[in-house]
Amino acid sequence: MESLTALIFDPTVWMALITLVVMEVVLGIDNLVFVAIVTNKLPEHQRALGRRIGIGLALLLRLLLLSVVAMIVQLTQPLVVLFGHEISWRDLILITGGLFLVWKATAEIHHTVDPEPTPTLFDRQTKSVSFGAIIGQIILLDLVFSIDSIITAVGMTTQIPVMMTAVVIAVGIMLLAADPLARFIERNPTIVMLALGFLLMIGALLIAEGFGVHVPKGYIYTAMAFSAFIEMLNMLARRRHKTKNGGQQTDNPLSA
Template sequence: MGPMMDLIASSVEVAADVPLWSVPSLIALFALTLMEIVLGIDNIVFIAILTGKLPAEKRSFARRFGLFVAMGMRILLLMMIGWLMSLQSPIIELSSLAPIESLREHLAADAEVNEISGRDLILLFGGLFLMFTAVREIHHKIEGEHDDDPQMDMDLPEADAAVKSRKPVTVGSVLFQIAVMDVIFSLDSVITAVGMASHLPIMIAAVVISVGVMITFANQISDFVQEHPTVKMLALSFLILISVVLLSEAVGTPINKGYVYFAMAFSLIVEFLNLRMTKKAKLQHAH
């Protein structure tokens, strides 16, 4: 995951075999909380995009619901560690399905690609679902459909009757999509936490604290995304990038997440500079 992630992981591993109530355990709690927040960025971006399609008065509830479900899902998975670890055991080998001998030998030579586990199938479904959602939203934006503000559709001319007739987005459908992706993101997050620490209370506390931090800033992040169309398009692009990461893990060729997070951070910095330049230009024209 990159140097920062390795540093966090090493600090947790050092504290893995120490007593629960000790300074090293507190260090492990802090490190795991930081890790959970970093891993939760994907979830926040997805929730911000989906809740943006709801009426303004319902967005805050949907965001909190999504994050609370994510917290509950992660705690539940932590308490089912045995079952969770079984998901990483192979359930089928692609080489056994290959019709050609040379292909079977090629697949058998790479266990990561050849062996398919329950976790791989879940990540595959999640990656495809996330990519479909992101591409659909980008299509809506390019076509000029204002599903993030239902009231805007009422102001469109008669020629846009097709857009007006489009069914409004319901709270139930948004909450369902959030819940589905919560399962995917929680799975990856919990597997990382289980591999980094041995004390269940520390892992649960880290999840609760990290979700509390994300809830605190979720509204500000989501409102910022909604207020700036270019940032929203960038966020949708991030979702496609995240879906590619999930799919790459599913097929046994994982992409280093450190590179992905660096690319996302660099893109945001450039976008913030553009927004600041645009704001300054508007102020100069106003004078």
């Protein structure tokens, strides 16, 4: 009890908490975009439930990983040497998650560009999607992003209560933002393509990090923010053009 009281009144702990919350929210953007895109493929009455389950599982996974944080830290120990680079369990998890994200983003881009093509492997997978399959995909990406965020958090503080509090606050923010983000993506088809491009880039980044190529994430998120800003300008321009033409023009999902 005394230790908890000391933490509450320690200003350095509050600074660490604020920093961790910001970091968890930023790292959770990728997870949130993925959840929004895949749950929008569900029937409308299941989408909100799917998002809540997916984000709830992200919280549960993070808290479980924090309870065994000593074991999670050991995942960074070298396991094998591949192409002259030491590969750990964390690297393998990042590579696997990155490959899955690249595959999933590519499949979704394929379906968005050609929603009714000649039957292919991509289309069979898209049409056979179910609530359980969506939740399974979310769990896989939750695991990858959770391990990455927890290992990053451990490097910033050793206080488990602080990390747990930051995770709960960050996931709570994600939960509040999930439905508005999903509705925004659904109403703006061009945003879907942009978001899928982000996921494709994040997947490639995870694979690169798994092989020891560290790209500062600030560059990635800056590029994503700039692309989103340009797309917002495009949306405003299309809306004004539509208004001038008396509302006769409709948005083209693939328009610039």
